[in-house]
Amino acid sequence: MTVDDARTGVPRSLRVAAAxxxxxxxxxxxxYVIGQVLATLASVVVPVAIALLLAALLTPAVRWLVEHRVPRGVATTVVMVxxxxxLTGVLTFVVMAFVNGVPDLALQLTAGVDALVTWLRDGPLHISNQQLTDAQQEVLAVIGENQGSLTTGAITTAATIGETLAEMLLVVFTLIFFLLGGPQIWQFLLLGVPSDVRSRVDVAGRRSLAALVSYTRATAAVAVVDAVAIGIGLGVLGVPLAVPLAALVFLGAFVPIIGALVGGGAAVLVALVANGPVSALIVLAIIIAVMQLEGHVLQPLLLGRAVRLHPLxxxxxVATGLVVAGIAGALFAVPLLAVLNSAIRSLRSPSDEYVDPAEVRSSEPEESGPPEPGHDRHPDTSGDTSPPGVSGDTSPPGVEVPAQAVPR
Incomplete structure (x- = not known):
C-alpha cells in the first residue's frame, strides 16, 4: 500500500483534525515555555511592565514639555521628580490618615465584638459563658502552637519587603530610560523585524501602544472619579478610614472587576463594623451607583472604540491572569488584551499596510479602521523636518522609527 492509498483511506475530516x-x-x-520563562524572570518582567504602564501615563507630559522647547532630558527629570x-505626598497623607483612624476603628471593632458576644450569650443560641471561654482559649492555643510559623512568616515578609524595594528601584530606573530614550529603544526593536514588513509592524506597534496610552489614561481618570465619589460618600456618612478606603478604591480600579469587589467590599465591611447595617447598605448603594456611572458613561466616553473590549x-x-500569575496577572491582563487587540486589528487591516507612521502619531487610536473615501494614505512627508515623536497627542511612549523604514 502506497502513501497516497493510505492517505485516501483516511477521512478528510480526520486529516484536518490531526493537522x-x-x-x-x-x-x-x-x-508554556514562554510562560515558564516569564515566571522565572518575574522579578524583572513585572517591574518592566509596570514601568511601561507608567510611561504610557507620563509620556503626554514629557511630550508637552518637549513641544515647548524643553530638552527631553530636562522634561524627563521634571516629570519624574x-x-x-x-506619589510620596499622597502616600504620606494616606498612611497618616490610616494611622489616625485605626484607634477609633479598633474601639468600634471591640464594641462590635462585645455586642456579638452578648448576642451569642443572650440571643436565640444561648451559648454559655463557659463555651465562649473555651472558644477563646482554643484560639489562643492555636496561635501559640503556630508561633514558629508566624515568626517564619514575619521573616519571609521582611525578605519580601527587601525584594519589593529592589523591584521599585528597577521600575524607576526603567521608567527613566523609557521616557528619556524610548524612541531609540523602539528603533532598536524594529531592527529585528524583516525589512519588507518593518513598516507594517511599525504601524501595528504604534497603534497598540497608542491603545495602551489611551487605556492607562482613561483608567487613571476613572479611578480618580471612583475614589473621590466613594470617599465623599464615606466621609459624609462618618465612616472611619474614609481616605485610606478611597485610596484602596483608586488602586483597585486598575484591576477590573476584582479590584472593585475588593475595594467596595472593604468599604462596606468597615461601614458595617463602625456604623451598623444601615450605613453599610448606603455605602453599598453608593458603590453600585458609581460602578454604573463608570461602566455606562466614563469608560465608553474616555476609552472610545479603539480599546473598547467586550465585558466577557x-x-x-482577568480570571486567566489571576490563575496564571496572581495579582500581577490580573493587573496586566486587560492592558495586554487591549494591546493585542489593537495590534492584530492593524496587522489584519489592508489599509494599514502602507500607512505613514507620522499619520498614526497625529491620529486618534479609534481611527485605525479603513480610511474614508478620498483619504490619502500616502501623504507627502518629504518636507517634514520636525523631530519624530513630537507631534500628536496619542503617540505611544518612545515610538519612533528611522526615516528609511517609512514607505515612500
Missing part, C-alpha cells in the same frame, strides 16, 4: 491538533500542541507548548513628589473578554482575561 490542526498537532499545530495546536506546538502552539500550546510554545506558550514631580511624579515622585506627588475582560472577565475571562
Amino acid at each position: 490542526v491538533g498537532w499545530r495546536a500542541l506546538v502552539v500550546v507548548a510554545a506558550l 514631580g511624579g515622585l513628589a506627588l 473578554a475582560v472577565v475571562l482575561a
Whole structure:
C-alpha cells in the first residue's frame, strides 16, 4: 500500500483534525515555555511592565514639555521628580490618615465584638459563658502552637519587603530610560523585524501602544472619579478610614472587576463594623451607583472604540491572569488584551499596510479602521523636518522609527 492509498483511506475530516491538533500542541507548548520563562524572570518582567504602564501615563507630559522647547532630558527629570513628589505626598497623607483612624476603628471593632458576644450569650443560641471561654482559649492555643510559623512568616515578609524595594528601584530606573530614550529603544526593536514588513509592524506597534496610552489614561481618570465619589460618600456618612478606603478604591480600579469587589467590599465591611447595617447598605448603594456611572458613561466616553473590549473578554482575561500569575496577572491582563487587540486589528487591516507612521502619531487610536473615501494614505512627508515623536497627542511612549523604514 502506497502513501497516497493510505492517505485516501483516511477521512478528510480526520486529516484536518490531526493537522490542526498537532499545530495546536506546538502552539500550546510554545506558550508554556514562554510562560515558564516569564515566571522565572518575574522579578524583572513585572517591574518592566509596570514601568511601561507608567510611561504610557507620563509620556503626554514629557511630550508637552518637549513641544515647548524643553530638552527631553530636562522634561524627563521634571516629570519624574514631580511624579515622585506627588506619589510620596499622597502616600504620606494616606498612611497618616490610616494611622489616625485605626484607634477609633479598633474601639468600634471591640464594641462590635462585645455586642456579638452578648448576642451569642443572650440571643436565640444561648451559648454559655463557659463555651465562649473555651472558644477563646482554643484560639489562643492555636496561635501559640503556630508561633514558629508566624515568626517564619514575619521573616519571609521582611525578605519580601527587601525584594519589593529592589523591584521599585528597577521600575524607576526603567521608567527613566523609557521616557528619556524610548524612541531609540523602539528603533532598536524594529531592527529585528524583516525589512519588507518593518513598516507594517511599525504601524501595528504604534497603534497598540497608542491603545495602551489611551487605556492607562482613561483608567487613571476613572479611578480618580471612583475614589473621590466613594470617599465623599464615606466621609459624609462618618465612616472611619474614609481616605485610606478611597485610596484602596483608586488602586483597585486598575484591576477590573476584582479590584472593585475588593475595594467596595472593604468599604462596606468597615461601614458595617463602625456604623451598623444601615450605613453599610448606603455605602453599598453608593458603590453600585458609581460602578454604573463608570461602566455606562466614563469608560465608553474616555476609552472610545479603539480599546473598547467586550465585558466577557475582560472577565475571562482577568480570571486567566489571576490563575496564571496572581495579582500581577490580573493587573496586566486587560492592558495586554487591549494591546493585542489593537495590534492584530492593524496587522489584519489592508489599509494599514502602507500607512505613514507620522499619520498614526497625529491620529486618534479609534481611527485605525479603513480610511474614508478620498483619504490619502500616502501623504507627502518629504518636507517634514520636525523631530519624530513630537507631534500628536496619542503617540505611544518612545515610538519612533528611522526615516528609511517609512514607505515612500
